Amino acid sequence: MSSLEIKNLHVSTGDKEIVKGVTLTINTGEIHAIMGPNGTGKSTMAKAIAGHPDYTITQGDVLIDGKSILEKESDERAREGIFLAFQYPSEIPGVSIANFLRAALQARMAEGEEIDASGYYKRLYQKMDLLKIDRKFTSRSVNEGFSGGEKKRSEILQMAMLEPKFALMDETDSGLDIDALRIVSDGVNSLRGPNLGILLITHYQRLLSYIVPDHVHVMIDGRIVKSGDKSLALELESRGYDWVKQELATA
């Protein structure tokens, strides 16, 4: 078992502090959902953990199995097992999905080792079938001209191929209609297992009826203010975030 420990994490962009001290431990095999209204720092936290250059970690630490990853570049963090599923994945014209994933897998191999091309394609097609992605996709440019649902499926495909220890899934449900949501959720559920820890970021409960979390946390104004099990998500759905805010004010 591996663990991702987030310790008293503070994140700023420019002069503005967005994440104000989050502590959370995710073990492989667990799914944690972080819920909260827009602009409370959920996405910022995920991007900062993945090493996005626009965000500065001013305090605290992020550790994988007890070792801090903050000194590492984003590509090293990824190879240590962090995967960020983007809310808005970049379009990369001229770079095919097949070449892109191949480069990502190649980066995980020892110096001088080469990917076995036939094994690679076999695995890629198998994962694509699972996610109901047309095989012709492999020669298309990464995310270019993809629909919302295609972009998210492409993110899950990458996750399936790269086999991270910890996936930070940023608003994976946004831009998805109900059919697409189901396909994406099925994809995530198929990856669920003892070797993967997931942090699901969402502000709607609907995703959590398909991907059922073990733990639910509520984040407001850069802090986790409440944690519970999956029933907390349902409660939030029926009562809204104001209820938590009020509780917070009276506390």
Place this chain on the structure above:
Amino acid sequence: MAAAPALTTPSTAAVGSFTPAAFAEHLASVPALWHERKRSAYARFEALPMPTRTDESWRFSTISGIKLDGYVHDQASTRDAKAAKGAFSLAAEPTLTFVNGRLGTRNALRDSVAAAGVVVCTLTEAAERHPELFRQHFMAQPQKLGSAKFAALHEAFIADGAFVYVPRGVQVEEPIVLIHSAEGPGTAVFPHTLVIAEENSKVTIVDHFLSNDEFGHFACGANDLYAGHGAKITYVAAQSWSMESLSMQFNSTVVRRDARVQSLNLHLGAKQARHESLSQLQAPGGFSEMLALTVATGAREFDQRTLQIHQAPNTKSDLLYKNALLDKARTIFSGLIVVDPDAQKTDAYQSNRNLMLSEDAESNSLPGLEIQANDVRCTHGATSAPIDADQAFYLKSRGIPEKAAHELLVFGFFEDVLSRLENEELHSAIRGLIRRRFGK
């Protein structure tokens, strides 16, 4: 053309290593049929001045890098010519391989291709056996882009070159590969490829320029492409000279009625490289597609000058030159579209795009139009942009190290040029060459 009288005695700087004594020595080494035109070319070379910084056609060029000193002409090769295999992973064996300007190896054409009358031979052979074609097409077009002096030097010192002739109605499917290699310190080479595609013929030519060692060479090459009525030429010139070399290359393309020429210049090698490309659209329906890809690293300079001349109505030209600049590299692109008064309904496009992978790199673009007809569509544009930070982060977030991420983005940037090549094999062979370039 008679040489312009020199106003002063040419200084040694104006001829460098290519002195009258050197020329006499060279002349003695080539068949007599070359002599007359070579003497006239040498006179032009001697008489013409070296470019200066104030010459418009050399604007932004590092003139100090254009030196004619320290070179050896007609350097004998010490190696087995087969060593010059090139890095192109194409199934076709090179038909001709030149080492230091002279024929090294020759592979026969496929029987069916030879039987159809296709000729691939040396220029010397062509001058003997097909004197009329040779006279009509060898360096027959004007030098309009600033390098008349160097083109004259080329003609004066050329040892040999490749001649490709495709008769009327013959379509050659497999690419014809020609290798021009250089080796030895200070070796000067003058590679040349002349392609004549007659009416309704089709041919793909790959010229690969490479060094067999790491010494600095001086390559002063030219190629002439002639596409007859309805012919289709695909021409790829891959320049992989050693990183210490000085490279100059002059292209001339003549497009006749309904003909189509697609040319792709790949610039990977040399320390300083100048490339001039002239397309003349001489008859209605002609189309010239001019493509170039450059990987500029270190403190290298790539200087590209182009001219699209529309001489007849309903002609089309489409130029797309893409440069990827790293480190402290410099690129210069200067392009002009000229539309003659009669060339109505011209459709001309010109675009230079620069991907800046370093803040210290410098790209210069000088696009231009000179339109004398009133019913035309001409567009040109130049852009220079750094790597997209979001794209770079996206790739890195998947575990791809920065250098490899940049490489992928360069390939992505190049893809809309590469994808224009119809031949899949050629497409992937060129990708392979570029990949090797990054591997260095």
